[in-house]
Amino acid sequence: MEPEAEFWLTRLFNDFLGGPLTSFLAAIGRPPADPAHPWQNWIVIEILVVAIIMVLFAFLRSRLSVDQPGKLQITFEAVYNFVSGQAHDAVDYGSAKYVSFVGTLFIFILFMNLIGVIPGFESPTMTPAVPLGLAVSVFFYYHWAGLRTQGVGRYLAHFAGPMPWLAPLMVPIEFISHLARPLSLTIRLFANMFAGERVTVTFLSLTFIAIPAVFMGLHVFVAFLQAFIFMLLCLIYVGGAVAHEH
Amino acid sequence: MTRKIIFLAIAFLLLASPIFAQTPGGGTNLADLGRPFAYIAMGIASGLCGIGQGKAVASAAEAMARNPGAQGGIRFALILGLVLIESLALYTLVITYVAK
Numbered sequence: 001m002e003p004e005a006e007f008w009l010t011r012l013f014n015d016f017l018g019g020p021l022t023s024f025l026a027a028i029g030r031p032p033a034d035p036a037h038p039w040q041n042w043i044v045i046e047i048l049v050v051a052i053i054m055v056l057f058a059f060l061r062s063r064l065s066v067d068q069p070g071k072l073q074i075t076f077e078a079v080y081n082f083v084s085g086q087a088h089d090a091v092d093y094g095s096a097k098y099v100s101f102v103g104t105l106f107i108f109i110l111f112m113n114l115i116g117v118i119p120g121f122e123s124p125t126m127t128p129a130v131p132l133g134l135a136v137s138v139f140f141y142y143h144w145a146g147l148r149t150q151g152v153g154r155y156l157a158h159f160a161g162p163m164p165w166l167a168p169l170m171v172p173i174e175f176i177s178h179l180a181r182p183l184s185l186t187i188r189l190f191a192n193m194f195a196g197e198r199v200t201v202t203f204l205s206l207t208f209i210a211i212p213a214v215f216m217g218l219h220v221f222v223a224f225l226q227a228f229i230f231m232l233l234c235l236i237y238v239g240g241a242v243a244h245e246h
Numbered sequence: 247m248t249r250k251i252i253f254l255a256i257a258f259l260l261l262a263s264p265i266f267a268q269t270p271g272g273g274t275n276l277a278d279l280g281r282p283f284a285y286i287a288m289g290i291a292s293g294l295c296g297i298g299q300g301k302a303v304a305s306a307a308e309a310m311a312r313n314p315g316a317q318g319g320i321r322f323a324l325i326l327g328l329v330l331i332e333s334l335a336l337y338t339l340v341i342t343y344v345a346k
Contacts, residue, residue, distance in 0.1 A: 184333060191336035229329045 007122065009048060013039040042124040049111045049124065079107070083231065090235035091242060094149070098238050101141055106231040109134065113193060113223035117216065123193050123223075131189040135182035138234045146241030155241070185233060192226045193219075284342045291338035298331045 014037045021038040025031055032038040060072050069077070083103040087095040109125065116123025124130045146155045161170030196219035204212040306324035310317050 184337075187337055187340055188329075188333040191333075191340050195336065195339055225325070225329060229326070232326065 007041045007044060007120075010037075010039050010041050010044045013044050040127075041122050042127040042130055045115060045121060046112065046124040046130060049108070049115055052115075053107060053111055079103070086232060087235055090232070091239040093244070094242070098145065098235065102231050102234050102238075105134065105138070105234060106227055109189070109230050110224065110227040113227055114220065116193065116197065117220055117223070123197070125189055125193045126197060128186065128190045131186045132182075134189070134230070135185035138185060138230075138237065139178075139182045142234065142237040142241045145238050149242040150244070181233075181237060185230060189226050189230055192222050196222055288338055288342050291335045295331055295335035298334075299328055302327045302331065 018036065018038055022032055022035050025038060060076060063070050064073055080099075080103065083106055084096070084099050087099050087102060091098060112124050112130070114123075115121050116126065143155075150158070159171055159174045160167035161174070196215070200212050200215045200219060203215055302324060306320055306327075309320050313320075
């Protein structure tokens, strides 16, 4: 990318940590396209979002109180209840195990989507790599959840469908549909965030009075909605994987 | 009447014949030739997505009117359905950008 388009934090990372990352990437066989600037905006802002979330939750942790909950605690209790309620609706039995992963996913994606609204910052979810990483982690998570609760044999057997003679038809269909899930998760999140920014910028190039702000507001709404949908789909996939047909 | 309309349509199309006098410009890429199709595809995808979402909202509004007690569940199903339909139009948008 052009050096002027670099985020200021990316430039700091490239100045101080550029060498170690280039040698690490070369060691694992994927050398960067521009060895002087191996850090890219999306990974740097992703690390920044992680740091912000960790600081926020460390601060929250220190202020937890049973008798006199502060505003921050009440807010995050509401978020937790929301995520826990969705998990209870989606997963028949034992939903509390999955709330931690799914809640983290929700807050991480929400913060990453919203940081792009601040002028000067760019959403990491605008690059296809970040939603792809999240979708692949969801893919492995729900298969692992299914394997853990049902055992390897029973979990693989349920791909064959309700009746054994349907298996030659069901297995390829289930295989393709399971592969399509991370693809659709990726494209949905990436395209929504990318299109939101593009539309705002397009209207900003036409006029700077009022109209781009409307589209930016829509982008904020879509950011919340897409984080919620990503979390909800992860829960639905987990629910499908751990479902017992009693 | 039909023959008049067909004649008029062909006449209008032939009205654009000066375009054949164009000097070949700076080399059209093979990939660039696909761009108008990408735009039409995006238009079709958005239109059909609009129809689908319209049906979803219409039935959700009617269900909420019939059964005000189930508003929470209906609203949830509505939002989920709208987002999934929206993502279909967005797949086409991604292909529009990929097919440069």
